[in-house]
Amino acid sequence: xxxxxxxxxxxxxxxxxxxxxxxxxxxxxxxxxxxxxxxxxxxxxxxxxxxxxxxxxxxxxxxxxxxxxxxxxxxxxxxxxxxxxxxxxxxxxxxxxxxxxxxxxxxxxxxxxxxxxxxxxxxxxxxxxxxxxxxxxxxxxxxxxxxxxxxxxxxxxxxxxxxxxxxxxxxxxxxxxxxxxxxxxxxxxxxxxxxxxxxxxxxxxxxxxxxxxxxxxxxxxxxxxxxxxxxxxxxxxxxxxxxxxxxxxxxxxxxxxx
Amino acid sequence: xxxxxxxxxxxxxxxxxxxxxxxxxxxxxxxxxxxxxxxxxxxxxxxxxxxxxxxxxxxxxxxxxxxxxxxxxxxxxxxxxxxxxxxxxxxxxxxxxxxxxxxxxxxxxxxxxxxxxxxxxxxxxxxxxxxxxxxxxxxxxxxxxxxxxxxxxxxxxxxxxxxxxxxxxxxxxxxxxxxxxxxxxxxxxxxxxxxxxxxxxxxxxxxxxxxxxxxxxxxxxxxxxxxxxxxxxxxxxxxxxxxxxxxxxxxxxxxxxxxxxxxxxxxx
Numbered sequence: 001x002x003x004x005x006x007x008x009x010x011x012x013x014x015x016x017x018x019x020x021x022x023x024x025x026x027x028x029x030x031x032x033x034x035x036x037x038x039x040x041x042x043x044x045x046x047x048x049x050x051x052x053x054x055x056x057x058x059x060x061x062x063x064x065x066x067x068x069x070x071x072x073x074x075x076x077x078x079x080x081x082x083x084x085x086x087x088x089x090x091x092x093x094x095x096x097x098x099x100x101x102x103x104x105x106x107x108x109x110x111x112x113x114x115x116x117x118x119x120x121x122x123x124x125x126x127x128x129x130x131x132x133x134x135x136x137x138x139x140x141x142x143x144x145x146x147x148x149x150x151x152x153x154x155x156x157x158x159x160x161x162x163x164x165x166x167x168x169x170x171x172x173x174x175x176x177x178x179x180x181x182x183x184x185x186x187x188x189x190x191x192x193x194x195x196x197x198x199x200x201x202x203x204x205x206x207x208x209x210x211x212x213x214x215x216x217x218x219x220x221x222x223x224x225x226x227x228x229x230x231x232x233x234x235x236x237x238x239x240x241x242x243x244x245x246x247x248x249x250x251x252x253x254x255x256x257x258x
Numbered sequence: 259x260x261x262x263x264x265x266x267x268x269x270x271x272x273x274x275x276x277x278x279x280x281x282x283x284x285x286x287x288x289x290x291x292x293x294x295x296x297x298x299x300x301x302x303x304x305x306x307x308x309x310x311x312x313x314x315x316x317x318x319x320x321x322x323x324x325x326x327x328x329x330x331x332x333x334x335x336x337x338x339x340x341x342x343x344x345x346x347x348x349x350x351x352x353x354x355x356x357x358x359x360x361x362x363x364x365x366x367x368x369x370x371x372x373x374x375x376x377x378x379x380x381x382x383x384x385x386x387x388x389x390x391x392x393x394x395x396x397x398x399x400x401x402x403x404x405x406x407x408x409x410x411x412x413x414x415x416x417x418x419x420x421x422x423x424x425x426x427x428x429x430x431x432x433x434x435x436x437x438x439x440x441x442x443x444x445x446x447x448x449x450x451x452x453x454x455x456x457x458x459x460x461x462x463x464x465x466x467x468x469x470x471x472x473x474x475x476x477x478x479x480x481x482x483x484x485x486x487x488x489x490x491x492x493x494x495x496x497x498x499x500x501x502x503x504x505x506x507x508x509x510x511x512x513x514x515x516x517x518x519x520x521x522x523x524x525x526x
Contacts, residue, residue: 003364007404010371014397017375021382033319038385125391132398139401153361158346166342173293173334178327180296181308185323188312198487203479208309235501240516241479248309250479252486254498 003149011140012081012092015099015133019074026067040066047117069106073099093141100137104130189213191221192251200229200256206249215251222253229255271410278403279348279359282366286341293334307333314384333373340369356411363407370400451476458484461520467496473516489520496522 025037044059053059076099083092107130114123153159187209194202204218223231237250292304311326343366350359374397381390454474459481461469471485490498504517 003408006364006368007401010368010375011401014371014375014378017379018382018394021379025382025385031317035383036314036317036385037383038387125387128391128395132394135398135402139405143405149360151361151364152357153365162342162346166339169290169338169342170331170335173290173338174331176294176296177308177330177334181312181323181327181330184297184306184308185312187309197483198490200490201483201486203483208306209312211313233498233500237479237482238503238516238518240473240477241482252482256497 001151003151004143006151007143008084008092008140011136012077012084012096015103015136016074016077016081019070019077019099019103022070023067023074026063026070047113047119050117066106066109069102069109073103073106076102096140097137100133103133107133184209187214189217191217194218194222194253197252200254202253202255204251204253206251208248210248218251219253226255228258230258231255275351275407275410276348278407279344279351279363282344282370282400282403283341283348286337286344286370289337290334290341293330293337314380314386317384333376336369336373336376340366340373342366343369360408360411364404367400367404371397374400454481456480456484458488461485461489461492464519467499467522467524469520469522471518471520472514473518475515477516493522495525497525499523 024035026040028035028037029039029041031037040063041059044063045056048054048059048062076095080092080095080099083089083095107126110126111123111130114120114126184207187207188211192204192206192210192214194204197203202222206214206218219231219234223229231253233254235252235254237252242250291302293307295302295304296308297306298304307330308326311330312323315321315325315329343362347359347362347366350356350362374393377393378390378397381387381393451474454476455478459471459473459477461471464470469489473481486498498520500521502519502521504514504519509517
């Protein structure tokens with residue numbers, strides 16, 4: 001297989017999935033089984049609301065236009081990939097250019113909106129996607145220097161050794177992953193043990209896997225273990241207190257004797 | 259273009275290509291180690307990927323840990339083979355087998371691209387836009403480094419970059435001076451201000467039963483706990499009713515670290 005073909009295929013597959021899933025995210029607007037996605041409707045409602053445009057028809061209309069542009073992008077990439085698979089290189093390149101041009105236009109529109117709505121982080125995000133699209137086009141078009149070069153990697157001795165080492169490390173890593181998951185899965189529903197750090201103040205180091213159910217179990221179990229105490233106040237430690245990054249969340253429970 | 263004159267001339271193109279190969283080899287090696295360790299250990303914090311995957315899949319309604327395990331094993335397998343091929347490319351490059359190195363590097367790049375494409379699909383499904391940006395950037399970096407690697411190979415220059423002795427001397431003196439100044443400043447700061455990492459902060463009374471605590475940047479959970487202890491000892495007749503953490507919006511950008519208010523009432 002030619003190097004150029006591999007790189008072009010990788011670019012086309014990535015962007016086809018990117019836009020295909022973006023369209024899917026608009027079709028499935030809420031959280032469902034096997035799909036979480038992002039609630040763009042809520043985001044658009046908030047953005048337009050901040051401008052004073054509170055009628056939901058406006059964000060709905062804007063989202064419909066954005067979705068339409070995303071559909072166009074996806075179709076262009078899909079056609080480019082289809083022609084590429086049929087070895088119609090020139091046609092694939094033409095569709096890819098159309099796809100890149102429409103994607104860049106969409107990200108330009110997003111960037112304008114980000115400035116209007118004052119969202120600088122999204123502006124950076126969209127600016128970076130815009131840049132990556134332009135760079136993808138350059139890579140797709142000008143990777144041609146290696147046009148005639150084919151990947152020269154057969155099942156030689158060194159490749160066999162590499163595959164053997166790779167398989168060995170994969171098995172080792174898999175063993176470690178499964179072992180770690182076995183050891184830590186109990187954190188999903190085990191109450192956290194509190195530690196009295198100041199007289200009447202208990203600290204709870206919540207692990208990464210803990211969620212709201214663990215919180216409920218922790219508080220209930222704490223109350224059972226300390227019937228003599230009354231909980232006055234619960235303080236969630238802000239991220240600044242969690243400087244070591246080892247714990248997911250710090251919780252302080254302030255108590256006093258009944 | 260050569261960097262230094264001498265017996266073992268190494269061109270600037272070669273140095274950049276070595277850097278690319280070393281970067282990707284280490285990148286994947288450390289990712290694999292992170293997966294092997296799983297949690298936090300002494301000298302390694304890393305990231306709990308199992309917890310992350312488990313939470314992602316649980317949010318999509320798939321709560322069985324086997325799914326998170328399976329996904330993590332697939333990801334680890336791709337990372338391992340990316341690492342093996344990048345390291346192979348580095349070894350071939352070191353042995354001057356440039357053509358083989360190029361093929362191995364392409365294989366490593368393919369595994370990297372597949373990994374980040376799959377991750378990006380996951381980011382769409384799980385609605386994590388920040389990770390989508392992160393993975394797209396890495397995807398692009400991988401493609402870009404491939405292009406740089408092959409372009410530098412096809413345009414090997416032979417210009418000589420000889421460094422002037424006087425300039426080397428000047429640069430060395432300035433560097434040593436700056437290193438000395440910087441080190442002095444760092445050690446002096448450590449000597450005079452490390453107590454901020456451990457000592458309690460004074461709670462300033464700002465209203466009736468309202469006390470303000472302005473944390474130093476170095477402050478962490480230890481400082482918080484000691485501050486609470488000190489406050490309770492100093493105010494034995496007060497009960498902490500509430501702690502209000504000032505949100506970022508009310509802070510003076512970078513000048514303010516964590517600020518919180520302790521609201522109290524008299525004990526009965």
